[in-house]
Amino acid sequence: MKKTAFVCFGNKERDNAFVYNESPRNENGEEFFVFILPGDPAWSGRLREFFRIAISTSRMGSAKSYFIRFLSNIKERLKEEADLKNIFSDSMILLLIKRGNEIYFLHNRETNIVHWDGSVQKEDINRLMLTVELSSGHGNEQPDLFDKSLEELFLLRRISSLSGRHSLIFTPSAEFADRYRELFLNSVFFPSFEVPDADGVNVETDMHLPAIHWNVEKKDDTTGENGLDMRKFRKLSIPLASGIIAAALAAFIFFWPFADNQDKKNDKGNILLSAGDASRKTGSEKFSADKQKPGKNIYSEESFEAEKRAERIPEQNEILKTQNITLQEVVKNAGSKIKLKRSWRKKFAKPVTSSPVLCAQNIIFGCRDGFLYSFSDKGDFKWKYNLGEGVGSSPLCFKEEKVIGCDYQGDIVCLDPENGEILWENSIESKIISSLAIIKKSLLVGTMAGDLYSISLDDGGIGWKKHLGSGIWSSIVTVKDYIVVATVDGNLIKLDSKGKILWQIEPGGEIYSTPVCLEKENCVVVGTNNKLISAFSLSDGSLLWQYTVSSKVRGTPATDGKRIVIGTDDGKVYSFNMSGRILWMQVIGKAVRSKPLIYGKVIFITGYNTKLTAIDIDSGNIIDTFNVESPIYSSPLYFNDRIFFGSNDGHFHSIDIVQKD
Numbered sequence: 001m002k003k004t005a006f007v008c009f010g011n012k013e014r015d016n017a018f019v020y021n022e023s024p025r026n027e028n029g030e031e032f033f034v035f036i037l038p039g040d041p042a043w044s045g046r047l048r049e050f051f052r053i054a055i056s057t058s059r060m061g062s063a064k065s066y067f068i069r070f071l072s073n074i075k076e077r078l079k080e081e082a083d084l085k086n087i088f089s090d091s092m093i094l095l096l097i098k099r100g101n102e103i104y105f106l107h108n109r110e111t112n113i114v115h116w117d118g119s120v121q122k123e124d125i126n127r128l129m130l131t132v133e134l135s136s137g138h139g140n141e142q143p144d145l146f147d148k149s150l151e152e153l154f155l156l157r158r159i160s161s162l163s164g165r166h167s168l169i170f171t172p173s174a175e176f177a178d179r180y181r182e183l184f185l186n187s188v189f190f191p192s193f194e195v196p197d198a199d200g201v202n203v204e205t206d207m208h209l210p211a212i213h214w215n216v217e218k219k220d221d222t223t224g225e226n227g228l229d230m231r232k233f234r235k236l237s238i239p240l241a242s243g244i245i246a247a248a249l250a251a252f253i254f255f256w257p258f259a260d261n262q263d264k265k266n267d268k269g270n271i272l273l274s275a276g277d278a279s280r281k282t283g284s285e286k287f288s289a290d291k292q293k294p295g296k297n298i299y300s301e302e303s304f305e306a307e308k309r310a311e312r313i314p315e316q317n318e319i320l321k322t323q324n325i326t327l328q329e330v331v332k333n334a335g336s337k338i339k340l341k342r343s344w345r346k347k348f349a350k351p352v353t354s355s356p357v358l359c360a361q362n363i364i365f366g367c368r369d370g371f372l373y374s375f376s377d378k379g380d381f382k383w384k385y386n387l388g389e390g391v392g393s394s395p396l397c398f399k400e401e402k403v404i405g406c407d408y409q410g411d412i413v414c415l416d417p418e419n420g421e422i423l424w425e426n427s428i429e430s431k432i433i434s435s436l437a438i439i440k441k442s443l444l445v446g447t448m449a450g451d452l453y454s455i456s457l458d459d460g461g462i463g464w465k466k467h468l469g470s471g472i473w474s475s476i477v478t479v480k481d482y483i484v485v486a487t488v489d490g491n492l493i494k495l496d497s498k499g500k501i502l503w504q505i506e507p508g509g510e511i512y513s514t515p516v517c518l519e520k521e522n523c524v525v526v527g528t529n530n531k532l533i534s535a536f537s538l539s540d541g542s543l544l545w546q547y548t549v550s551s552k553v554r555g556t557p558a559t560d561g562k563r564i565v566i567g568t569d570d571g572k573v574y575s576f577n578m579s580g581r582i583l584w585m586q587v588i589g590k591a592v593r594s595k596p597l598i599y600g601k602v603i604f605i606t607g608y609n610t611k612l613t614a615i616d617i618d619s620g621n622i623i624d625t626f627n628v629e630s631p632i633y634s635s636p637l638y639f640n641d642r643i644f645f646g647s648n649d650g651h652f653h654s655i656d657i658v659q660k661d
Contacts, residue, residue, distance in 0.1 A: 006033045006096070007211045016041070017092075017208045018051040031098040032059065035210040037172065039090035046084070047091060050074075054095055063097045063104045067156065070095065070106070074153075088153050092172045094210060103159040103212075107170065112177045114169040114184055164470070167213045176207075297545035297580045338602065340614060340626035343642055343656040344379035350390065352646025355435070355594070355635040359397035360417035363637065363644050364405075365652065366391025372405045372413075374420060377640045379654060383420030387411050394435040394475070394635075396443070398457060404443060406432040412445065414460060426460035428453055435475035435514075439483060439497050446472030452485055454499060466499040474514040474556070477524075482538075484524055486511035492526055492536065503541040507534045514556040514595065516564070521578050525564055527553025533566060535580055545580030556595035556635070558603075563617070565603055567592025573605060573613075575620060584620030588613045594635040597643070606632035606645050612655055626655050 006021055022032040034054045038044045053073050059066045078084055088108055096105040169184055171177040177184075354366030362374045362382050368390035374382035387407040395405045403417040410430045414423040434446035442463055443455040448471040454463040469487030477484040482502065483495045488510050494502045509530030517524045523535045523544050529552045535544040555567035563583060564576045569591040575583040590609035597604040602623065603615040608631035614623040630649035637644045643655045 006031070007213065008035070008208055009211060017210075018048060019210070020051070020055050029099070030059070031096075033094070033096040033098075033210075033212075035092070035094040035170070037092035037207065037209070039087070039092070039172070043087050043091060046087065050077075050093075059097070063099070063102075066097065067095070067104070067106055071154070085153065092170070092209075093154075094170055096212070101160060103214075105157055106154055107157070108154055110173060112171045112174045114171065114177050114181070116167040116169075117164060165213075165215045167211060169209065169211045171209060172207065299546070299580060299582065300548040337660050338614065338657050339624045339660050340612060340643070341656045341658050342626070343654040345654065346375070346379065346652045348373075348650040348652065351633075351648040351650055352652050353392050353633040353648065354646060355394040356637045356644045356646070356652075357395050357397050357403070358637060358639050359395070359403045360400045362417055363639065363654075364395050364397070364403055364417065365634075365644075365646060366393065366395060366405055366407075367646070367650070367652075368392065370407060372403075372415070372420070373652075374417070375652075377642055377644075377654070385413065385415055385420045385422070387413055392433050396436040396438065398438060402457070404436055406436065406445065408432065410447065412443075412455065412460065414457075424458075424460040426455065426462070428462070434472045437476035437478045437483070439478040439481070442497070444476045444478065444483060446476050446485060448472065448488075450487060450489075452476070452483075452495075452499065464499045466495070466501075468493055473512045477515050477517055479517045479519060484515050484517055486513070486515055486526060488512065490528070492524070492541070494524075494538070494541065505536060505541040507536070508532055509552075512554040512593075513566075516557040516559055518559060518564075518578065520561075525557050525559075525566075527555060527557065527566055527568070529554070533557075533574070533576070547574075547576065547580060547582065549574065555592040558596040558598050560598045560617070565596045565598060565605075565617075567594070567596065567605060567607065569593075571607060571609060573603070573615060573620075575617070586615055586620045586622065588615075588622070588625075590631070593633050594645075597636045597638055599638050604636045604638070604643050606634060606636055608632065610647075612636065612643060612645065612653075628653055 008017070008019055017035060017037040020032075020034040022030070024031055034051065036047050036051045036054075038047050050073070054070060057066060057069050057073070074084075074088075089110060092108065092111055094105060094107045094111065096103065098104075169177075171180070348367045348369055350368035352365060352367050356363050356365035358364075361376075363377060364372060364374045366372050370387050370389050370391060372385045372387065372391060372395060374384070376382060385405070387405060388411060389407040389409040391405060391407050393406050395403050397403050397417065400417065402414050402423060404412065404414045406412045408431050410428040410432055411425065412427065412432075413425045415421060416423060428445065428447065428451075430447035430449045430451060432445060432447055437444045438457065439454075441457050443457050445453040445455060446468075447453070450467055450469040450471050452466045452468055452472065454465075455461065456463060468485055469489045469491050471488035472485060473488050474486045481497050483497065485493045485495065487493070490506050490508065490510050491504055492507055492511065492515065493504045496502060507526060507528050507530075509528035509532065511526060511528050513527035515524045515526040517538060519538070521535075522538050524538055525533065525535045527533050531549050531551060531553065532546055533549060533553055534546045536542065537544055549568050549572065551568050551570035551572075553566065553568050555569075557564050557566040559565070562578070564578070565573065566576075567573045567588075571587055571589040571591060573586045573588055573592065573596070575585075577583060588605065588607055588609055588611065590607050592605060592607040594606045598617065601617050603617050605613050605615065607613070610628050610631055612626045612628070612632070614625070615621065616623055628647050629651060630647045632645060632647045634646040641657050643657065644653065646652045
């Protein structure tokens with residue numbers, strides 16, 4: 001099991017919960033997590049004692065022994081303090097142990113679990129795990145110990161061998177889960193199923209809540225739809241015999257013992273608690289010796305910092321002194337003379353993560369409310385079209401005559417960009433996040449099921465389908481008569497226009513970044529989750545150059561034909577020449593998941609720092625910034641001296657580029 005993370009989210013009353021985590025020293029070591037949220041602040045003192053008991057109780061031996069010891073403490077205290085049963089019922093308690101591919105956890109019965117599997121929301125959480133319930137039986141049980149027996153307070157669960165991406169959010173009640181369901185889908189599960197920044201996930205809930213995320217590859221064919229191990233889809237009820245301790249012992253008969261206890265490193269914290277990540281080979285280690293050539297350019301951020309100390313980064317070009325020049329000339333030739341100013345914005349019910357396109361002089365974009373929208377550059381509403389489900393993929397404009405959009409349930413629609421009237425529609429019934437592309441007279445669509453479709457632009461009929469990997473998140477790229485696709489499970493693939501694979505490589509790490517193809521240099525550049533920015537030969541996929549950065553790379557590279565610009569998850573923006581030598585690096589703060597817009601001497605880039613940032617292309621200096629209300633996933637569009645983009649709180653923004661006084 002890889003990329004497991006224990007995360008707390010919510011930005012109100014952040015100190016209202018007791019949180020503890022221990023991370024392992026290696027991939028198979030034990031991970032331990034405790035979360036206790038008092039239902040009433042007055043109960044904090046008493047629950048703090050159980051929080052300390054949970055942490056201090058020995059975890060030597062199997063996981064079942066630990067849970068038995070903890071339940072024993074509860075049993076003894078319930079004998080002495082009968083009102084504890086109400087405190088336990090109305091609070092939220094979660095204890096979790098993970099070793100290897102097994103996750104065991106104990107939680108009070110009122111806790112509700114919301115599950116996300118990377119493509120669709122699942123309502124039946126019992127399908128995901130072995131649930132061991134303690135139910136009253138006969139014999140030597142003692143039902144008079146307290147009004148509510150142990151089985152009415154807690155559930156014991158196990159998750160084993162579930163493949164794919166999964167996230168679980170624990171909430172204090174089903175009512176709470178329903179109330180915030182859309183917020184969870186829009187803010188926690190979207191856009192990337194990855195570990196957030198160290199500040200956790202800021203979600204406007206009135207509680208501080210835990211979530212678990214993990215990702216594991218399929219191992220065999222015993223897994224069913226979405227990679228779930230069908231052998232684990234069962235629910236068991238175990239009689240309570242010879243008192244509560246005997247019941248707990250009986251419950252754990254169904255649990256295989258864990259491996260021997262590992263040495264543990266204690267990592268305490270109240271917000272983000274994450275486990276170690278499994279390592280993968282880098283791209284340079286993936287290639288055979290015959291493709292490796294002497295003198296290959298392998299760079300790192302450390303080498304750049306050393307070079308920067310030894311030589312001065314070039315100053316920006318002299319600013320034009322001509323007075324009678326247009327704003328476009330200023331942007332193209334003297335970027336430092338501009339500033340950013342709001343022209344208009346629109347508010348929608350859901351996040352706007354789709355990047356806008358220009359088609360027939362209209363600004364067209366999708367929204368997670370399920371609509372495609374069209375506005376003039378001045379903010380006048382033109383039309384909207386309801387696909388039905390959330391739209392995250394960017395629309396595609398074809399010869400100013402057609403605009404094509406798709407949604408999360410696989411619906412594809414072709415519209416007249418002038419009025420939004422439908423020309424044709426189809427459905428492939430598979431989630432689409434990837435933006436579309438065109439080759440010859442065919443539309444290319446990638447899905448989160450890992451399939452690439454070729455669809456007729458004339459009538460929407462399916463031409464061919466090719467399965468390429470576990471999921472296609474990044475946009476499809478087409479140049480001349482070939483296609484380049486990146487898959488989430490780490491494959492970079494070149495195909496011909498008929499879907500035949502020409503070459504396939506593994507750059508290293510999962511890929512969410514959209515590749516950029518540089519025909520003149522015969523290379524394709526892509527970022528990966530293994531902290532690599534790599535260039536490969538378009539001819540045969542061999543490694544040309546590679547640069548190691550300090551975080552995951554899920555931003556998409558952009559080029560002006562002279563340099564490559566790309567953002568990373570730690571909020572840095574890099575500029576490289578075409579040989580992979582770094583020109584400059586600028587820190588803008590927070591993750592960059594978008595594609596930079598290069599216009600003349602200015603780079604416009606959006607990010608999770610809630611800003612649109614203008615950067616001088618030669619020096620890397622920040623020219624100006626414009627703050628919005630929330631993180632930005634949408635890439636910017638330039639038209640008529642304005643920048644357009646959406647933000648995750650549901651706003652669509654139009655920002656004027658004006659000349660400085």
